[in-house]
Amino acid sequence: MNRDAIAQAAQRFAGDGRGFVRRTPLWQLPGAALGVDCAQVWLKLEHLQVGGSFKARGMYNRLLSNPIPDGGVIVASGGNAGIATAAAAQALGVRCEVFVPTVSSPAKQAKLRELGAQVVVTGAAYAEALEACVARQREAGALMTHAYDQPEVVAGAGTLAMEIEEQGGRCPDTTLVSVGGGGLIAGIAAWFEARSRVVALEPELAPTLFRAREAGEPVDVSVGGVAADALGAKRIGAIAWDVSQRHVPQAPLLPDAAIRQAQLALWKDFQLAVEPAAALGLAALRTGAYRPARDETVALVICGANVDPATLA
Incomplete structure (x- = not known):
């Protein structure tokens, strides 16, 4: 995974003609606006992407990069990758089947059906839904999109970092x-390389990268907590493991309470209705899990909006 693959994905989007992948806004705010003692905080509003998350970039790049068989496309997902795949399939006029675990939110399942996908709810966690999806793919012969561990998916996600640099006029410091x-951080870190410090943030109850670093290799972990439907992978992806070993020096953990407080703050202070997974950056700043210098510019990726608005009260 490298900058050339990401640039090729961006060119693929630009040349497609459908305008499917959106260029999402970058808010450049003084740190004080978020209660942070640093020069600037940039909010990349990727929750405004097609399907409500960054996943649209990777899934669309996967579909554009491969011939699609008569069986259409198939994916296992906690929700967002499935929504992105379904939206991409709808744009291309092909069939889509999505396997989701029981932890997937009803709001995300409803969105999948609105997009015309056939939804199969199976397994208590993502790994079990993936196992069922793989068995079905062998039977149906559909093109499989992986939620985070395919080169095309990671390269598509990396176009987000490319946009941040273009919109900000430079790389953020962090x-x-x-x-x-790990598909998102792999793409972002592969684009920025050493030009921006990339920090991995995980919930304490879903520490895939943290545990892999303890073990010295990717390992299976138990996952749960407020962000499990989006950050509920059982094991860090092979691509993310490789890229993060080279370009991601820090990987702190965050408690659910801090994630939830940051999610509510984004809604109350900025009217950003986002899912818990999108709030880890603000949680890290507010808890001191990451402490920026006073002259630092920090970018937060607001990665997903697939949340039930009633939970934000």
Whole structure:
């Protein structure tokens, strides 16, 4: 995974002609606006992406990069990757089947059905839904999109970092990124390389990268907590493991209470209705899990909006 692959994904989007992938806004705010003692905080509003998350970039790049068989496309997902795949399939006029675990939110399942996907709810966690999806793929012959561990998916996610640099006129000093399976941080870190400090953020109850670093290799972990439907991968992806070993020196953990408080703050202070996974960056700043210098510019990736608004009261 490298900058060339990401640039090729961006060119693929630009040349597609459908305008499917959106160029999402970058808010450049003084740190004080978020109660942070640093020069600037940039909010990359990727929750405004097609399907409500960054996943649209990777899934669309996967579909554009491969011939799609008569069986259409198939994916296992906690919700957002499935929504992105379904939206991409709808744009291309092909069939889509999505396997989701029981932990997936009803709001995300409803969105999948609105997009015309056939939804199969199976397994208590993402790994079990993935196992069922793989068995079905062998039977149906559909093109499989992986939620986070395919080169095309990671390269598509990396176009987000490319946009941040273009919109900000430079790389931010630091970029805080939520991690589940690691496709997003792999793409962002592969684009920025050493030009921006990339920090991986995980919930205490879903520590895939943290535990892998303890073990010296990717390992299975138990996952749960407020962000499990988006950050509920059981194991860090192979691509993310490789890229993060080279370009991501820090990977702190955050408690659910801090994530939830940051999610509510984004809604109350900025009217950003986002899911818990999108709030880890602000949680890290507010808890001191990441402490920026006073002259520092920090970018937060607001990665997903697939949340039930009633939970934000």
